[in-house]
Amino acid sequence: MEGLLVQLIIIGIKILFILAIVLGLGAYLTLVERKVAAHIQRRPGPMVVGWHGLLQPLADGLKLITKEDIFPRYGNRFLYNLALVLALVPAVLVFAVVPFGPEFEIFGIKIKPILTDVNVGLLLVFALGSMAVYAIALAGWASNSKYALIGSMRKAGIIVSYEVVITFAVMGPIILAGTLSTYEIVQRQIDQKLWYIWLQPIAFVIYMFALLAEAGRVPFDIQEAEAELVTGFTVEYGGIKFGLFPLVEWYVEVLSLSAIGVVLFLGGWSPINIPFVGFVDPLFFLGPLSPFVWFALKVGLLFLFVLWLHWTLPRYRIDQITETAWKVMLPLTFVNLVLTAIIAPIVWR
Amino acid sequence: MIKKVFEKPLSWLERIFFIDFIRGLSVTIRHAFSKTITTHYPYEKLTPPKRFRGFFGHKVVDGREPQPAFDEWVERFKIDVQPGKSRCVVCMLCKRACPVPQLFEIEGEKLPNGRRRVSVFNMNMMLCTFCGFCVDACPVDCLFQSDIHETASYTRRDAVLDLKTLERIGRDWQRRREQEPDRIWIDDQQRMRLWYENDLTLPEVKRK
Numbered sequence: 001m002e003g004l005l006v007q008l009i010i011i012g013i014k015i016l017f018i019l020a021i022v023l024g025l026g027a028y029l030t031l032v033e034r035k036v037a038a039h040i041q042r043r044p045g046p047m048v049v050g051w052h053g054l055l056q057p058l059a060d061g062l063k064l065i066t067k068e069d070i071f072p073r074y075g076n077r078f079l080y081n082l083a084l085v086l087a088l089v090p091a092v093l094v095f096a097v098v099p100f101g102p103e104f105e106i107f108g109i110k111i112k113p114i115l116t117d118v119n120v121g122l123l124l125v126f127a128l129g130s131m132a133v134y135a136i137a138l139a140g141w142a143s144n145s146k147y148a149l150i151g152s153m154r155k156a157g158i159i160v161s162y163e164v165v166i167t168f169a170v171m172g173p174i175i176l177a178g179t180l181s182t183y184e185i186v187q188r189q190i191d192q193k194l195w196y197i198w199l200q201p202i203a204f205v206i207y208m209f210a211l212l213a214e215a216g217r218v219p220f221d222i223q224e225a226e227a228e229l230v231t232g233f234t235v236e237y238g239g240i241k242f243g244l245f246p247l248v249e250w251y252v253e254v255l256s257l258s259a260i261g262v263v264l265f266l267g268g269w270s271p272i273n274i275p276f277v278g279f280v281d282p283l284f285f286l287g288p289l290s291p292f293v294w295f296a297l298k299v300g301l302l303f304l305f306v307l308w309l310h311w312t313l314p315r316y317r318i319d320q321i322t323e324t325a326w327k328v329m330l331p332l333t334f335v336n337l338v339l340t341a342i343i344a345p346i347v348w349r
Numbered sequence: 350m351i352k353k354v355f356e357k358p359l360s361w362l363e364r365i366f367f368i369d370f371i372r373g374l375s376v377t378i379r380h381a382f383s384k385t386i387t388t389h390y391p392y393e394k395l396t397p398p399k400r401f402r403g404f405f406g407h408k409v410v411d412g413r414e415p416q417p418a419f420d421e422w423v424e425r426f427k428i429d430v431q432p433g434k435s436r437c438v439v440c441m442l443c444k445r446a447c448p449v450p451q452l453f454e455i456e457g458e459k460l461p462n463g464r465r466r467v468s469v470f471n472m473n474m475m476l477c478t479f480c481g482f483c484v485d486a487c488p489v490d491c492l493f494q495s496d497i498h499e500t501a502s503y504t505r506r507d508a509v510l511d512l513k514t515l516e517r518i519g520r521d522w523q524r525r526r527e528q529e530p531d532r533i534w535i536d537d538q539q540r541m542r543l544w545y546e547n548d549l550t551l552p553e554v555k556r557k
Contacts, residue, residue: 036381038385039380039381039382040377040380042380042384042386042387043385043387044385047389308374308377308378308381309370312370312376313373
């Protein structure tokens with residue numbers, strides 16, 4: 001009984017911690033994005049609210065919350081609100097299977113810094129990722145607007161094609177690790193002294209492409225295409241509802257997919273890897289905190305890379321995007337899968 | 350002859366290693382870590398060049414009027430010239446030159462001593478396109494365009510410049526910028542620095 005209570009408390013703390021990190025960080029990543037975008041265009045970005053605009057997300061949030069909630073006349077109110085929930089919940093739920101660090105002991109209780117170490121963690125991730133298509137299709141349909149509907153149809157088309165690609169791309173690391181549990185995958189990489197990016201560069205590149213497509217980042221941001229579709233499926237949303245969609249799409253999803261990418265290809269919380277030899281840890285002085293810092297650092301760098309791409313590349317056309325997915329990416333993942341399936345047993349089993 | 354130029358297609362090696370992506374990324378990262386080139390507007394303000402086409406003003410009589418044009422027009426219309434007041438001779442040439450003439454409201458009055466002077470000179474800035482035709486038309490170098498570009502106002506009434514405002518802008522301009530050499534871009538050092546590619550020397554014209 002006591003053990004159960006302790007477990008419940010621990011899980012509660014974990015949930016609060018993850019929610020605080022994801023939503024708080026998500027809000028602050030808006031500032032990061034604006035700063036990065038500004039500096040790439042030789043502007044300083046927000047400078048007025050707080051020191052170098054540090055309080056800007058709070059001001060934006062306040063503004064969005066106090067705005068009027070407008071609803072289109074012939075829309076479907078139930079689906080309109082449901083789309084919001086369907087967008088937010090799966091995106092945040094992905095963090096339930098993201099391992100933030102190795103197991104540690106505190107007050108005699110062993111704690112894994114992962115909410116649920118399900119043994120099909122990755123399956124859960126991609127199942128939840130596919131849920132995003134519901135949110136977007138519903139948002140476009142319920143707002144009864146041509147722009148919104150076109151935007152949501154485009155996005156649905158992209159997600160449907162890239163879900164297939166991303167699932168086949170992560171098959172490589174899964175075969176190498178021999179498990180679907182995210183925690184175990186990182187543990188295997190540490191045991192084998194190998195980040196899987198060294199053996200799976202093609203899979204990693206394809207994963208990055210799919211990440212951009214799923215999160216609606218440039219060069220695959222045609223669902224929002226501000227020049228032609230105003231802002232795509234979020235046109236008819238106002239106030240904080242409008243604020244939540246980009247928050248989920250651009251920040252929470254990119255963060256969660258970056259975290260999964262780090263787990264799969266960059267060895268999770270392990271320090272810098274020299275293939276087959278071992279790990280070099282320049283942050284050893286942080287002691288037990290070092291794995292967590294490494295994980296945050298890798299996810300942060302991957303996120304910054306996505307931002308960098310976003311503010312560099314132009315946008316592809318919808319037919320080009322789906323063509324790349326079905327005609328280039330998918331065959332490449334098959335080749336990668338076959339090669340891995342043949343070579344991996346020879347090396348490890 | 351029209352020469353068609355196409356970009357060289359990427360080779361397969363360039364395609365595999367995303368060379369075009371890397372080129373673009375290198376450009377953006379270079380810019381990201383260099384200094385910003387912005388002006389923090391409400392806190393810092395740029396002075397526009399002297400020939401900037403901003404709000405209008407009336408230059409006042411201060412002894413620098415274009416001669417002999419000014420004396421001729423004064424004599425023709427029997428204008429009452431008073432130092433520190435507008436140079437306007439109520440010739441209406443500005444109104445004639447204007448593409449939207451109704452924005453001008455010009456009236457003169459006759460003084461007891463028989464001379465005339467301008468009494469009403471309203472310009473409705475809501476209709477103005479800042480084309481500057483009226484300035485070109487002014488024969489006595491009275492109407493001009495200043496460097497004032499913050500023209501927002503709370504009411505439509507505030508957008509109408511009356512004679513007093515025009516004279517105030519003119520006095521302010523004559524105090525601040527009248528003496529400044531009229532720079533055009535070819536000899537403007539600052540612009541030469543910005544647009545270094547314009548660093549060209551015009552061929553000298555030889556006259557026989």
